[in-house]
Amino acid sequence: MANPESKNQLATLLVILTEVMFFGGLLSAYWVLRAQIQPWPPIGQPRFPVGLTAWNTGLLLLSGWLYWKGQKSLLAGNKKYWAYILLAALGGACFVLIQGVEWWRLLQFGMYATENVYGGIFYLIVGSHAFHVLVALGVILYLLWGISRGKYSKENASPLLSGGYFWFFVVALWPVLYVALYLI
Amino acid sequence: MWRYTLSNFSMWFAGVVLVAVLAHPGVATACSTCFSANEAGRLAYYGTTVGLSLLPLALVVGLGYWIYRVYFKAKS
Numbered sequence A: 001m002a003n004p005e006s007k008n009q010l011a012t013l014l015v016i017l018t019e020v021m022f023f024g025g026l027l028s029a030y031w032v033l034r035a036q037i038q039p040w041p042p043i044g045q046p047r048f049p050v051g052l053t054a055w056n057t058g059l060l061l062l063s064g065w066l067y068w069k070g071q072k073s074l075l076a077g078n079k080k081y082w083a084y085i086l087l088a089a090l091g092g093a094c095f096v097l098i099q100g101v102e103w104w105r106l107l108q109f110g111m112y113a114t115e116n117v118y119g120g121i122f123y124l125i126v127g128s129h130a131f132h133v134l135v136a137l138g139v140i141l142y143l144l145w146g147i148s149r150g151k152y153s154k155e156n157a158s159p160l161l162s163g164g165y166f167w168f169f170v171v172a173l174w175p176v177l178y179v180a181l182y183l184i
Numbered sequence B: 001m002w003r004y005t006l007s008n009f010s011m012w013f014a015g016v017v018l019v020a021v022l023a024h025p026g027v028a029t030a031c032s033t034c035f036s037a038n039e040a041g042r043l044a045y046y047g048t049t050v051g052l053s054l055l056p057l058a059l060v061v062g063l064g065y066w067i068y069r070v071y072f073k074a075k076s
Helices: A004-036 A050-075 A081-108 A117-148 A158-183 B002-023 B039-075
Strands: none
Touching: A004 A117, A004 A158, A004 B039, A050 A081, A050 A158, A081 A117, A081 A158, A117 A158
8 A cells, every 4th residue: 555544544445344234234135125115114114214314414514525625634634623523513413403403203103113123123223324434433522632732734635635534425325215215 | 371261261251152152042044035935035135145155356456456456556
């Protein structure tokens, strides 16, 4: 490999590849189960909040864009790049919070993971994604701690770029899940 | 010494797992078409099988391209 920085990013990419297969397997299970149960959603089960989640999807995409702007600012030598990273983290945290509210409402409607396949596969896929968002937020918080200590610069941007790979993966995955679970 | 201990433990652990599996047999219904044979289910099963077979190949090609791009950029 060309340099140690590229190695960091390659390691992150390898993790992401395994995650792609993991979510590919979950989505495959969803489609196979869904094809066998008619009607879908099953009678008596609540519909997912399409509108609220659309706004939430926009918020997560905005967060990804902010992170990208932060990276660009760092590479351009702009000292204020940390503000973009901080805003990206806040956007991600709001996404998880809104999703928590959504789950709470679904539970109020009586949709439980143990009730049937409909609830089980929904909570499994969306919960797995939410867990990944939380892990990615932990990574960004760690990066923000490093930023506060002045660890990163235009010449030493690799950790931020690697963290960005993971954050972009989490952000890009959600619209796919949204379309598959909420819209189709 | 360490390798000898690890090997003993591995054999012991494998034996316990084997006994546990053999002692609790059950019906395996892992194949989605075994318990539901409708047309939509079969199509979804075949489609996802093709998808999951091609996905790793696409990922490996993508990774290869990324490595090539980084290496090429570093050389130039």
